[in-house]
Amino acid sequence: MPERTEPGRVSLRPPTVDSGHADHATIRLHDVWKEFVKRGGRVEALQAIDFVVEPNEFAAILGPSGCGKSTLLNMVAGFDRPTRGRVLVAGEPVEAPDPRRGVVFQEPALFPWYTVLDNITFGPKTLGQSPSVYRPKVETLLEQVGLQGFEGHYPAELSGGMKQRVGIARVLVMEPRVLLMDEPFGSLDAQTRSLMHELLLSVWERHHQTVLFITHDIEEALLLADSVSVMTARPGRIKERLAVEFPRPRSVELTTSPLFNELKREVLALIREESRRAATEKRA
Amino acid sequence: MSVISQRVPWFAVLPLGLLALWHVAVTQQWTPPGIIPSPAQVAESWYTWIFGAPGKSLSPYSGTWVSNVLYSTRRVLQGFLIAAAIGIPLGLFIGWNRLVANLVDPSIQLFRPVPITAWLPFSIAVFGIYDASALFLIGLGAFYPIVLNTTHGVRDTNLLLLRAARMLGAGQATILRKVVFPSALPSILTGLRLGIGVAWTAVIVAEMIAVKSGLGYVLWDAYYVSRMDICVATMFSVGMLGFLSDRVIYVFSRLVLRWRTLEAHA
Ligand SMILES: Nc1ncnc2c1ncn2[C@@H]1O[C@H](COP(=O)(O)OP(=O)(O)OP(=O)(O)O)[C@@H](O)[C@H]1O
Ligand SMILES: [Mg+2]
Numbered sequence: 001m002p003e004r005t006e007p008g009r010v011s012l013r014p015p016t017v018d019s020g021h022a023d024h025a026t027i028r029l030h031d032v033w034k035e036f037v038k039r040g041g042r043v044e045a046l047q048a049i050d051f052v053v054e055p056n057e058f059a060a061i062l063g064p065s066g067c068g069k070s071t072l073l074n075m076v077a078g079f080d081r082p083t084r085g086r087v088l089v090a091g092e093p094v095e096a097p098d099p100r101r102g103v104v105f106q107e108p109a110l111f112p113w114y115t116v117l118d119n120i121t122f123g124p125k126t127l128g129q130s131p132s133v134y135r136p137k138v139e140t141l142l143e144q145v146g147l148q149g150f151e152g153h154y155p156a157e158l159s160g161g162m163k164q165r166v167g168i169a170r171v172l173v174m175e176p177r178v179l180l181m182d183e184p185f186g187s188l189d190a191q192t193r194s195l196m197h198e199l200l201l202s203v204w205e206r207h208h209q210t211v212l213f214i215t216h217d218i219e220e221a222l223l224l225a226d227s228v229s230v231m232t233a234r235p236g237r238i239k240e241r242l243a244v245e246f247p248r249p250r251s252v253e254l255t256t257s258p259l260f261n262e263l264k265r266e267v268l269a270l271i272r273e274e275s276r277r278a279a280t281e282k283r284a
Numbered sequence: 285m286s287v288i289s290q291r292v293p294w295f296a297v298l299p300l301g302l303l304a305l306w307h308v309a310v311t312q313q314w315t316p317p318g319i320i321p322s323p324a325q326v327a328e329s330w331y332t333w334i335f336g337a338p339g340k341s342l343s344p345y346s347g348t349w350v351s352n353v354l355y356s357t358r359r360v361l362q363g364f365l366i367a368a369a370i371g372i373p374l375g376l377f378i379g380w381n382r383l384v385a386n387l388v389d390p391s392i393q394l395f396r397p398v399p400i401t402a403w404l405p406f407s408i409a410v411f412g413i414y415d416a417s418a419l420f421l422i423g424l425g426a427f428y429p430i431v432l433n434t435t436h437g438v439r440d441t442n443l444l445l446l447r448a449a450r451m452l453g454a455g456q457a458t459i460l461r462k463v464v465f466p467s468a469l470p471s472i473l474t475g476l477r478l479g480i481g482v483a484w485t486a487v488i489v490a491e492m493i494a495v496k497s498g499l500g501y502v503l504w505d506a507y508y509v510s511r512m513d514i515c516v517a518t519m520f521s522v523g524m525l526g527f528l529s530d531r532v533i534y535v536f537s538r539l540v541l542r543w544r545t546l547e548a549h550a
Contacts, residue, residue: 077447077451078450078451079447079450096450097447097450097451098451098453099451099452099453101451102451103447103448103451105444105447105448107444109442109444109445109447109448110448111445111448111449111462111463111466112543112544113466113467113469113543113544114543122449122452122454122462123452123453126449126452126453126454126458126462127453154542154543154546155543156543156544156546157546170452171451171452174452174453
């Protein structure tokens, strides 16, 4: 693993690890527009988005509420189609959801009638994998996310953090090259969220999936991501993209370093500017 | 105080009170004599109806209870199963597919307000005074709550769960089986409970007129020969059977919806 020792923003190149095969899971949005037609009018959610997540990059997106972050992610996931423009993953246009693009939702979205184990094996079983293939993976994952002993529990019996870990495990078991996460830890308490950060970092540092991560939390974005993009208020555009080049492996202690806080102030200023602009425009 | 109030079998207070009132009303002749039987008379006739030697003194109300109960129960079960076998899949498709909904739903809504009693002449004209006629009425009555509740349950399926399933590679068939059906199951079971209730109503109506056996037939026949004691015993019998079948479905739902009872406690 290439250790980068010098922090700061030198280049945008993400670490290149274990991508020897020809699987270049690039996410590419090309001049993407999205308009919703509602009763009584149209809502312009996204405007002329050009955005690329390189293979193995962990990209975070920040932006004011309602600016179209979920809309953007839903189009990459294949839940929704752009009004104009193209969304490509690994060079192919996105037509429908695909297990190669794992999605972690803000709410865990587990199947309440299935146990933890059945939730995690939902994907492999659906794809017709044989138990001898997925069993070992499930065992490893259960250990990795700390859910051993809870295989037979129903989601209703789990805490919020545990549910979210199941939500992550059921996606990881599919070994996706692309991970899409829409404020996955937004509803967790600070303590649990911090544990989830450590979990996600350890997962990502092992597999280096291409990640699109949406959040409201600046600190979270800076701790996890290789790049942080700030969106404008609606209609959403990409306002600015910053590289975050703290060395890896990272840990939660990073958030106390002066350099981290300097970057945090910078991002905060960008977001403030955007919220202020949105507020004045509303008044006008 | 609270310890005592917990030990009192409160559920029994009202029925016992009504029974006592009934007894007093008949023995004190508050009711016209000879029309309303006393609880004791009903109990005695009911006992003979159940345990008496069949064929004794040519009375049809000796030892024939079990066979009549079996006739009615079999009809209810058959009609109910037919209704469920059609209602559940149809409800799933109406809820899932807009085209099927547009095709079928308006017709269901159009026919639903017609009470099953109004179908009697039609049913007898088409099916005759046979079992088929009874099954048609019972099945039709039970069909509506089953199909409507199933449809409602399917439409209530959480969009997020549908997306999650598609993201994990599930196609339409898998989603219907593993997501939509379990998600709609609480609603489906509610439909089944309502359906079995309607089925017991329908079987009595059908047996009164469209066939010559079962509790409904006995009820009407006993009325004609002025055996009000048997009428009342029949009413109790139907009430008990309806209650029992509802319990069976209720206990079954508790078992299959275990994940849901956990949720309520969490
Ligand atoms: N299905 C839809 N129909 C109509 N309008 C929609 C739909 N989905 C989103 N919108 C609108 O598009 C805009 C962007 O929504 P989106 O959910 O993408 O915002 P967001 O950035 O994810 O917000 P939040 O941070 O609150 O999650 C909002 O104004 C929303 O009302
Ligand atoms: Mg959102």
